[in-house]
Amino acid sequence: MHYALGEGAAMAEIELRNLSKRWGGFVGVDRFDLTIPDREFLVLLGPSGCGKTTTMRMIAGLEEITEGDILIDGRRVNDLDPKDRDVAMVFQSYALYPNLDVYENIRFPLKVRKIDPATHKDRVMRAAEMVELTDFLHRRPAELSGGQRQRVALARAIVRQPNVFLMDEPLSNLDAKLRVSTRAQIKNLSHELQVTTIYVTHDQIEAMTLADRVVVMNKGVVQQVGSPTEIYDRPANTFVAGFIGNPAMNLVEGQMRGGVFTGAGLDIPGFSLPDGKVTLGFRAEDATLEGGEELHAPIYTLELLGDSTMVTVRIGGALVSVKAPKDFRAEIGDMFRAHIPASICHVFDGDTGERV
Structure with a gap:
């Protein structure tokens, strides 16, 4: 009506x-x-x-x-x-x-x-x-x-x-x-x-x-x-990447070399982009716990959200969050691994911040 x-x-x-x-x-x-x-x-x-x-x-x-x-x-x-x-x-x-x-x-x-x-x-x-x-x-x-x-x-x-x-x-x-x-x-x-x-x-x-x-x-x-x-x-x-989303998109500064992104605590192959300074972005819900070890860092904090558990690690100067299942169990300081394939990532120019 x-x-x-x-x-x-x-x-x-x-x-x-x-x-x-x-x-x-x-x-x-x-x-x-x-x-x-x-x-x-x-x-x-x-x-x-x-x-x-x-x-x-x-x-x-x-x-x-x-x-x-x-x-x-x-x-x-x-x-x-x-x-x-x-x-x-x-x-x-x-x-x-x-x-x-x-x-x-x-x-x-x-x-x-x-x-x-x-x-x-x-x-x-x-x-x-x-x-x-x-x-x-x-x-x-x-x-x-x-x-x-x-x-x-x-x-x-x-x-x-x-x-x-x-x-x-x-x-x-x-x-x-x-x-x-x-x-x-x-x-x-x-x-x-x-x-x-x-x-x-x-x-x-x-x-x-x-x-x-x-x-x-x-x-x-x-x-x-x-x-x-x-x-x-x-x-x-x-x-926009850092403003939209709850939590906001993870953003990590680093370098693209031979199709591999390398930043503090991250090594992600599989890109078809020229070498240079970039900022890599990915959303907490797109990473998974099985299938790889692109992210490998100690847990900084854990937050139970009801339908999931938000796991945050510190890599370089950035806090990076990954959504884990609600039954995920760990302690602060435990080593955490997550799969972040190139297919889920967003790449931005390291100087202008514009999408590549």
């Missing part, structure tokens, strides 16, 4: 053309160029200060653009006020009115935009139902849990029937269990509403589970754009 948003909802393709933001000599966003198709769920992902929230604020009209253009359905919106861009934002802080009950908080955007009052009840009830708040409509925000307050903020955005949803780290104030359940709710909502959504987060699990496409950013620069699977399976550089 899909919920129709009504006549107010339109198609919304967003184009960001050479978008930049500078404050004096500091570059917040550098030449961001991307087309976001109608109904796509796009996640901007990166560490604090990478430019993702600044990009969203420029789209919303809350931040002035230094260079470039923003087009929504072919219409340049650079000079439009936020209220005229037909976007709805959900912030990290819930920004609810404490003196209004849930019903009036959800209804507030309809009053401000002077929507026909005869439609208010139906639209509020429909939005409340979508986020499972119908039993809480007469409560004040102070009487709600953090997760319920965030759902009120979501309903308030839904009731607007906007062309675009902008969500700025909406789950970061919630505890771990609530983050999981609210994330599932946002995923389901995006499927039901079919509205173009841009979602900002520093949490790569949120990005991987929610996005149609992910934009990985660092220091204002786009590092890679792709589906979660593409970014996980073929990271464009060592930054």
